[in-house]
Amino acid sequence: MTDKSLCKNKRIMVADDDPAILDVMRMMLEFEGYEVLTTLNGGAVLKMETELPDLLLLDIRMSGADGRDICRKLKQSERTSKIPVVLVSAGKDIERSAIEAGANDFIAKPFEMIELLHKIEKNINQ
Numbered sequence: 001m002t003d004k005s006l007c008k009n010k011r012i013m014v015a016d017d018d019p020a021i022l023d024v025m026r027m028m029l030e031f032e033g034y035e036v037l038t039t040l041n042g043g044a045v046l047k048m049e050t051e052l053p054d055l056l057l058l059d060i061r062m063s064g065a066d067g068r069d070i071c072r073k074l075k076q077s078e079r080t081s082k083i084p085v086v087l088v089s090a091g092k093d094i095e096r097s098a099i100e101a102g103a104n105d106f107i108a109k110p111f112e113m114i115e116l117l118h119k120i121e122k123n124i125n126q
Helices: 019-031 042-046 067-076 094-101 113-124
Strands: 011-015 035-039 055-059 085-089 105-108
Touching (some): 019 035, 035 042, 042 067, 055 067, 067 094, 085 094
16 A cells, blocks of 8 residues: 555545544545544534644535535645645536636545555655
């Protein structure tokens, strides 16, 4: 999988409104050596005060929030604009939608964990 020495001290926040997805993502990413924060509430991402993540995995369709809108707001803020955002969605045309929102990358559900890990490595170590 990944070189765990590259993951050390790297913090990933995962925002998805499905608790099962959050649990699986947390377990897999922690196994790879990342520190993982999770939230069911996309709006909570905009209220991050301290300990900003090194990368954000953000579901596009969350109840009460659109990940693309959250991504745009993060990229407009000087404080959070440099955080790489990977948008995740089961919807069609995710690439165009993600680029328009200012995301650094995107991945369509369902995905293989190895594919997600490659996208994380590519974006978190820039």
